Amino acid sequence: MRWLNVAKGATGSVNFTEEQLKKIFMQFDENRDNLLSKDEIKKAFNYLGAMIPEFRASRGIKKADTNGDGMVDLSELNDLISYAFKLGYSVK
Numbered sequence: 101m102r103w104l105n106v107a108k109g110a111t112g113s114v115n116f117t118e119e120q121l122k123k124i125f126m127q128f129d130e131n132r133d134n135l136l137s138k139d140e141i142k143k144a145f146n147y148l149g150a151m152i153p154e155f156r157a158s159r160g161i162k163k164a165d166t167n168g169d170g171m172v173d174l175s176e177l178n179d180l181i182s183y184a185f186k187l188g189y190s191v192k
């Protein structure tokens with residue numbers, strides 16, 4: 101399938117799209133309050149295979165948390181996703 105080859109990076113793995121990342125992060129909203137806590141974000145980064153999920157979660161929140169409540173809500177989610185997207189996580 102040609103389109104799959106186009107999506108493949110140099111390593112031969114397929115990177116997640118921003119849409120896929122969004123779905124993954126929302127899956128880790130375990131208490132379903134539409135807010136991602138640091139702990140939930142940490143689990144998402146762990147799932148994505150981050151080397152240091154704790155560090156990624158802190159950085160991600162710092163980037164995305166506009167209102168400074170320490171949580172990422174739906175309006176802040178896009179900034180968290182673009183942070184994760186730039187790291188280039190790929191499908192295992």
Ligand SMILES: [Ca+2]
Nearest residue numbers: 129131133135
């Ligand atoms: Ca939550």
Ligand SMILES: [Ca+2]
Nearest residue numbers: 165167169171
């Ligand atoms: Ca916030």
